[in-house]
Structure formats: C-alpha cells, structure tokens
C-alpha cells in the first residue's frame with residue numbers, strides 16, 4: 001500500500017471528523033427507506049459494486065478550440081496520469097480502472113501493468129486516435145482515416161487500431177473504442193454511401209483481429225470536427241455498424257454526442273432491447289459536445305438514463321453488461337476534483353434509479369396514470385442518497401467527503417512541486 005498517493009491517516013482523520021454526522025444521516029435515511037420496504041443495506045451493497053472508468057486524458061486540463069489554460073502540477077506522461085487516477089480511486093472507491101488513449105499514453109506494456117498493479121488500478125477500454133496526425137506517420141488524417149479515399153491511409157488507420165488491441169491485450173484491457181473524426185465540411189465533398197462502405201470495410205478488418213474475449217465499441221457523434229456530415233453520426237448508423245460487424249460489436253453512447261433535446265434515455269432503451277448497448281462515455285452538456293462534468297447541468301437526464309439501465313437489470317436482460325466510462329474535458333477546475341465529483345454523480349444517479357418502485361411504476365403505466373407514473377420516478381430522484389454514497393465509499397476504505405479529503409491531503413501542491421508547468425496543449429476532447 002506504500003505506493004498509494006494519499007496517506008491513510010489523512011483519510012482516517014477526515015472521516016473521523018465527519019463520522020458521527022454521517023452515521024446519523026445514514027440511520028435516518030435507512031429508517032425512511034424502510035418505510036417503503038427498501039433495505040438500505042442492499043442498495044449500499046449495489047452502489048459499492050458499481051464502477052466507472054476514468055479517462056487518462058481527463059486528468060490533464062482540457063481546453064477549447066480557442067485556448068487552454070494549464071493548471072498546476074499537470075501530469076507529464078501516462079505514469080503521472082495513473083498517479084492522479086489512483087487518487088480518484090483511493091478517495092471514491094468507484095473508479096478502479098483507467099481508459100487509455102493511444103498514442104497519447106503509449107508506453108511499455110510491462111511498465112504500464114506494473115504501475116497499474118502498484119496503484120491498484122486496472123485498464124478499461126482502449127481508445128484509438130485516428131483523428132489527429134502523430135508526428136511520424138506516413139499518411140495524414142486531414143481528409144479522414146478509416147473511411148479515407150486512399151487505401152494506404154485506411155490501412156494505416158486499421159493498423160493503428162490493431163496496435164491498440166495488442167497493447168490493450170498485454171495490460172488486461174478487454175475492449176476497443178473507435179471514434180473517428182471522419183466526415184465532410186461541404187455538401188458534395190464526400191459520397192455518403194462510398195464513404196460508409198469504406199468505413200465498414202476498415203472496421204471489418206479491425207473486428208477480425210479482435211480477440212475472442214474482447215468487445216468492439218463504435219462511438220457515434222453528430223458533428224465536429226466535420227461540420228457538414230459525420231460518417232458515424234447517430235445511433236441508427238451506429239446500430240447498423242454493430243449489426244454488420246457481428247456479436248462482439250456494440251454501440252457506445254457518449255451523452256454529449258447528440259443534438260440538443262435528443263431523448264438519450266430512449267436511445268439507451270432501444271440499444272438494450274436489441275442487445276447492442278456497449279457502454280457509455282458519461283459527461284454533460286448544454287449546447288453540444290461540451291464535455292462538462294457528469295450530472296452538472298442535467299442530473300435528471302442522467303437519472304433517466306440510469307432508470308433504463310436499472311430497468312434492464314431488473315428484467316434480467318441476457319448479456320446486459322454495459323461499460324461505464326467518463327469522457328470529459330476540465331477547463332476551469334482541478335481535473336481530479338471534477339472526476340471525483342463526476343464519479344459520485346454517476347453513482348448517485350444509479351442509487352436513485354435503484355430506489356424506483358418498479359412494480360408500482362408498471363401498475364401506473366398499465367392504468368395510464370401518467371401523473372403517478374412520473375411521480376414514481378420523481379419520488380426516487382428527489383431522495384437524497386448522499387449517505388448511501390458516503391457509506392459505500394467509507395466501507396471500501398475511501399472518504400466520506402472525498403473532495404474535502406483531497407484538498408486536505410495537499411496532493412496538488414505536492415505534485416505541482418514535482419512536475420514542471422506544461423506549456424501548450426495536450427488533453428483533448430473525444
């Protein structure tokens with residue numbers, strides 16, 4: 001445990017300060033839930049068993065198309081990033097895995113594995129990058145990658161994805177997420193059909209190289225960086241991709257990759273119904289792909305997404321096993337604090353969804369009692385489940401109040417002294 005970044009006594013001292021108030025709150029909530037025949041222990045156990053992967057690129061300060069304002073002590077490389085990710089896990093106990101982005105995080109797999117083991121971290125889905133040019137690559141992705149008109153450029157993009165699988169396999173990852181920036185900026189620039197045929201052909205070649213116990217996630221996005229058309233623009237196209245490729249191919253839903261007002265929870269329900277929901281990139285948005293912190297703008301929407309997930313669990317949907325990952329860009333906060341808060345918000349939405357009285361809801365639906373049906377959801381959503389989240393963290397060795405504990409630990413000041421300030425940009429929004 002000597003490799004852990006926050007001293008155990010800091011967590012213990014901070015928890016001691018909050019322990020009696022927390023116990024009283026947990027007991028009060030337990031009594032309240034018991035009146036509705038809900039066992040707080042069962043809910044707490046489920047929440048403690050719910051995890052979300054942290055994106056390696058999320059621990060650096062992000063940026064916009066206009067500027068990037070670096071913060072103190074930013075990670076210099078993947079090993080610093082893993083240190084930062086381990087702090088989030090140590091305090092929340094909700095984020096035991098990290099999702100890597102290649103080539104940003106390219107390193108010796110043995111060293112990656114050893115570092116992960118030392119910090120108690122595993123590796124979630126690998127993310128390929130064919131939306132920007134690496135310094136040494138032969139062919140540019142300016143006009144696309146997997147769907148490029150040039151066969152050699154497509155082959156290079158396929159090869160990069162195979163390299164991601166190989167590296168991931170060596171460090172214990174079991175999924176590849178493919179998001180491409182391919183599309184067009186002008187009507188007429190690309191033939192939609194031929195472009196999609198080329199994309200599918202490339203994806204077939206990636207799929208063929210997938211180990212048996214791996215899953216392939218394709219991620220749709222309505223627009224940006226291509227502003228007129230995008231090859232994998234929506235969940236319908238994404239579903240066709242997963243159907244075409246085969247049983248190891250699934251759709252990844254990034255909450256920010258839809259038009260404003262899109263009913264995302266309904267998309268989630270459809271993908272579950274047809275066995276193609278692969279997982280999530282959690283974040284929040286107001287206007288587009290804003291990559292804001294999960295639950296920061298529309299917590300009710302996040303709850304409604306989780307309502308579908310818990311409903312699927314409740315119905316015992318066969319093979320239901322979505323991957324949970326965060327994909328955010330932190331521009332004005334300490335990224336570690338944002339990721340701690342986001343992991344908590346995601347667990348909060350899950351806990352609230354677990355409180356929905358599903359039998360009662362079904363009854364109201366069958367009686368066409370719209371008001372009481374929606375009130376059943378709201379009743380669960382309005383419940384302050386913070387004591388459950390705190391209890392789950394504390395029982396697993398984490399902090400009752402993880403952000404206050406993080407601040408008390410002085411971690412940021414410590415790493416700021418060790419890590420020289422970074423000029424220019426890294427990070428990234430995917």
Ligand SMILES: [Mn+2]
Pocket residue numbers: 179219254281327430
């Ligand atoms: Mn994403």
